[in-house]
Amino acid sequence: MDLVRAEWTKLLTTKVGYWLVAVAALMAAGFTALFTAFAGDQGGPQGQGIPPVGTEAYGALVAGVPAQVVVIAVVLGVIGTTQEYRHRTATPTFLVTPRRGRVVVAKLVAYAVVGLVLAVAAVAATVLVATVYGGARGGAPDWTGDTVGTLLRSGLAVVVYTVIGVGVGALVRNQVAAVVGSLVYLFVVEGIIASVPATADAYRWLPGGALAALTGDGRGTDLLGTWEGGLLLLGYGLLAAVLGAVLAVRRDVV
Amino acid sequence: MEVRDLTKTFGSVTAVDSLSFTVEPGQVTGFLGPNGAGKTTTLRMALGLITPDRGTTTIGGTPYAALPRPATRVGAVLETAFHPGRSGRDHLRVYCRAAGLPARRADDVLAQVGLTPAGKRKAGGYSLGMRQRLGLATALLGDPRVLVLDEPANGLDPEGIQWLRGFLRHLAHDEGRTVLVSSHLLAEVEQTADRVVIVGAGKLVREGSLAELREESAGTVLVRTPAAAQLTAALTGAGAGVEPTGPGALTVTGLTTEQVGAHAFAAGVELHELRARTSGLEEVYFRLTSGAEQYAATGGGA
Numbered sequence: 001m002d003l004v005r006a007e008w009t010k011l012l013t014t015k016v017g018y019w020l021v022a023v024a025a026l027m028a029a030g031f032t033a034l035f036t037a038f039a040g041d042q043g044g045p046q047g048q049g050i051p052p053v054g055t056e057a058y059g060a061l062v063a064g065v066p067a068q069v070v071v072i073a074v075v076l077g078v079i080g081t082t083q084e085y086r087h088r089t090a091t092p093t094f095l096v097t098p099r100r101g102r103v104v105v106a107k108l109v110a111y112a113v114v115g116l117v118l119a120v121a122a123v124a125a126t127v128l129v130a131t132v133y134g135g136a137r138g139g140a141p142d143w144t145g146d147t148v149g150t151l152l153r154s155g156l157a158v159v160v161y162t163v164i165g166v167g168v169g170a171l172v173r174n175q176v177a178a179v180v181g182s183l184v185y186l187f188v189v190e191g192i193i194a195s196v197p198a199t200a201d202a203y204r205w206l207p208g209g210a211l212a213a214l215t216g217d218g219r220g221t222d223l224l225g226t227w228e229g230g231l232l233l234l235g236y237g238l239l240a241a242v243l244g245a246v247l248a249v250r251r252d253v254v
Numbered sequence: 255m256e257v258r259d260l261t262k263t264f265g266s267v268t269a270v271d272s273l274s275f276t277v278e279p280g281q282v283t284g285f286l287g288p289n290g291a292g293k294t295t296t297l298r299m300a301l302g303l304i305t306p307d308r309g310t311t312t313i314g315g316t317p318y319a320a321l322p323r324p325a326t327r328v329g330a331v332l333e334t335a336f337h338p339g340r341s342g343r344d345h346l347r348v349y350c351r352a353a354g355l356p357a358r359r360a361d362d363v364l365a366q367v368g369l370t371p372a373g374k375r376k377a378g379g380y381s382l383g384m385r386q387r388l389g390l391a392t393a394l395l396g397d398p399r400v401l402v403l404d405e406p407a408n409g410l411d412p413e414g415i416q417w418l419r420g421f422l423r424h425l426a427h428d429e430g431r432t433v434l435v436s437s438h439l440l441a442e443v444e445q446t447a448d449r450v451v452i453v454g455a456g457k458l459v460r461e462g463s464l465a466e467l468r469e470e471s472a473g474t475v476l477v478r479t480p481a482a483a484q485l486t487a488a489l490t491g492a493g494a495g496v497e498p499t500g501p502g503a504l505t506v507t508g509l510t511t512e513q514v515g516a517h518a519f520a521a522g523v524e525l526h527e528l529r530a531r532t533s534g535l536e537e538v539y540f541r542l543t544s545g546a547e548q549y550a551a552t553g554g555g556a
Contacts, residue, residue, distance in 0.1 A: 013347075
């Protein structure tokens with residue numbers, strides 16, 4: 001527990017954590033505002049358009065917005081571990097706690113909670129904008145049943161991605177490589193895999209596919225079911241955590 | 255602290271080779287060797303950060319990683335590492351937390367190293383000397399009986415070195431702590447250390463008290479005389495080693511300046527110069543470690 005609190009102290013005594021939470025809230029608010037502003041727009045010839053405010057579909061769309069914040073969550077988690085190597089504080093950290101596995105476990109626990117804060121910020125921003133702006137345009141989502149479920153699952157995804165980020169950081173250690181690598185993977189690699197027919201089948205088994213399954217409406221044809229997706233995502237989180245912990249224990253700190 | 259048979263190879267370079275030595279409690283031990291001799295690697299192995307290929311290090315009979323609450327037993331400064339955006343005081347509070355120590359220890363050690371006025375400033379803006387002090391403060395958090403310092407004088411200005419020497423002396427001689435301090439310069443530890451462990455190319459070259467080393471380094475005496483042959487005969491007759499080092503100049507080993515003077519007087523030889531070659535200790539250190547710098551460029555750590 002001391003170690004978990006030490007991780008929180010580390011985060012709270014630098015600025016990056018505050019910035020990322022602020023960016024996450026702004027991002028969620030921005031996307032929600034965008035969706036609301038263009039709600040009811042029929043889109044171009046091939047566009048699917050955005051459902052009008054007040055409809056169930058609009059509610060589902062908006063409730064999935066916090067899931068966009070997983071990008072920030074990964075970066076936050078990655079920075080949480082890689083900053084120890086970047087600023088060489090891994091040396092004093094592992095001197096104080098020679099059982100390195102405990103440091104990694106403490107980071108995972110601490111950052112799961114930090115991820116929760118990030119999720120709450122994103123969800124709160126989404127709900128606020130959708131209620132106020134959506135209401136002003138004539139139809140705030142009614143926060144019940146499916147909509148709330150999607151909202152909560154989006155938040156859960158943010159927590160899991162934060163944990164994945166911690167694991168990735170422990171694996172890669174080089175901060176720039178880990179951040180850039182994660183972003184390239186999320187924005188480019190998964191997109192390509194999902195759109196190339198030969199590999200599209202594999203997409204559902206990737207974190208992105210699992211995320212879509214978890215936060216979508218459950219009707220995506222090629223995706224896993226909602227809870228299978230959620231479990232798969234948790235599995236990725238655990239895998240990253242275990243690999244990160246094992247490697248952190250084995251590697252020399254030079 | 256006991257180091258036994260430590261060995262570590264990085265690729266084709268053997269950074270540390272079957273190294274064994276002992277650090278005596280309550281003394282300052284200087285850990286000397288040229289850059290690349292394996293000092294840092296040895297210290298990191300001793301503290302469980304690098305896994306040795308072979309060998310063990312125990313502190314009071316226990317390996318570092320198995321010590322309960324190690325921060326309260328051993329304090330180490332291996333590098334001045336901190337997040338530049340975090341204040342010195344916050345940096346210390348992080349490690350207070352992690353070590354399960356009360357947060358007021360952060361203020362205690364800041365005062366101890368004289369960094370209180372800068373405690374709330376970001377560590378990224380600290381001068382080199384302040385960074386070294388912050389590193390020392392981190393090591394002192396748990397009030398450990400044993401301190402391990404890797405090149406603490408590196409990058410310090412003369413005033414900082416002066417302060418560091420005084421501080422180490424105070425920690426060891428007034429407070430009775432065991433101190434192991436590495437350096438590539440003998441002069442840095444000459445005034446503080448009781449014992450020295452000298453390594454070269456990863457191997458132990460010499461272990462012993464500084465006094466022993468001093469005796470060995472009695473040094474040489476330089477003499478200039480117009481009667482070199484006559485003086486050489488007189489001095490070799492007295493058992494000294496004499497080598498001509500120039501026209502009318504001799505280097506004498508095994509005798510003090512007083513003895514050389516006395517022999518010259520007795521032999522009625524005229525002298526133009528008679529002086530002791532100083533820094534005999536440095537000379538011995540240099541002789542012991544010469545040729546051991548070959549790993550500086552490729553070795554793992556200084």
